[in-house]
Amino acid sequence: MDFAVWLTYLGVITALILFPGPVALLCMHHGLRHGRRRALATVVGGALASLALMALSSLGLGAILATSETAFVVLKAVGAAYLVYLGIQAWRAPAEPMASPEANVDVTNGIRSRRRLFGKGFTVGISNPKDLLFFGALFPNFIDLGQPQWSQFVILALTWLAVDLATMTAYASVGSTVSRWFGTPRRVRLFNRTTGGLFMAAGGALATSHR
Numbered sequence: 001m002d003f004a005v006w007l008t009y010l011g012v013i014t015a016l017i018l019f020p021g022p023v024a025l026l027c028m029h030h031g032l033r034h035g036r037r038r039a040l041a042t043v044v045g046g047a048l049a050s051l052a053l054m055a056l057s058s059l060g061l062g063a064i065l066a067t068s069e070t071a072f073v074v075l076k077a078v079g080a081a082y083l084v085y086l087g088i089q090a091w092r093a094p095a096e097p098m099a100s101p102e103a104n105v106d107v108t109n110g111i112r113s114r115r116r117l118f119g120k121g122f123t124v125g126i127s128n129p130k131d132l133l134f135f136g137a138l139f140p141n142f143i144d145l146g147q148p149q150w151s152q153f154v155i156l157a158l159t160w161l162a163v164d165l166a167t168m169t170a171y172a173s174v175g176s177t178v179s180r181w182f183g184t185p186r187r188v189r190l191f192n193r194t195t196g197g198l199f200m201a202a203g204g205a206l207a208t209s210h211r
Contacts, residue, residue: 001144001152006159009142013160017167022083022124022202023049027168029090029195030117031175032182039172041114042121047164049125054157057135072129076206079127083203086120091196095189128206 020028023046030039125131143152182188 001142001147001155005142005144006155009156010159010163012138014163014167017160017163020171022128022199023121024168024171025195025198025202026086026121026124027171028175030120031172032179032191033175034113034117035179036169036173036176038114038117039176040169041117043165043168043172045118045121045123046125046168047161049122050131050164051157051161052126053132054135054139054153054160057132057139058153075127075129076209079129080203080207082123082127083206084200086124087196087199087201087203089196090192090199093192093196095185095192130206130209 027039027042027046030042139153139156142156143149182191
């Protein structure tokens, strides 16, 4: 792959990933609620979801989704419903002060907590059919058909993974950093209602979106 093409690709995806979406919101939310270290499980879950969507797109499933209205609507409905579900959970969460999100927990509970956070990150990332269409439309613009395509795809995917991990970790860190501000039930309730509303708004936007 030509280095200039790679630099262009890097600039494009950096701008795209920096723009906050549902996964970024989830990473910040988990960073504030659970601390940066545990929220890394959310970051990894979202990043692996992106890799899975890239792989599915390379197999041609993105093209199938683009031509099947029924499949697109079904997947879109599932993704929207899950975002609304997360919004309701956040809205109704207890207004408990977040004095120490990085507090130590026992190993078993820590592993279970990280598994739940990973699962939520992966589910939010994988449940948006528009991302599958996006990768199908993005990659052909940076792949030279005259060269081996598999190696170029790997470079594009690993570059996306590196930028995605770095950016989502930053979002989780921001959430963890501002958690000390939420030391009263009133502020925690405001946070719960704000993030819950944003998740539900994201679900509504996905439900009404078009290909």
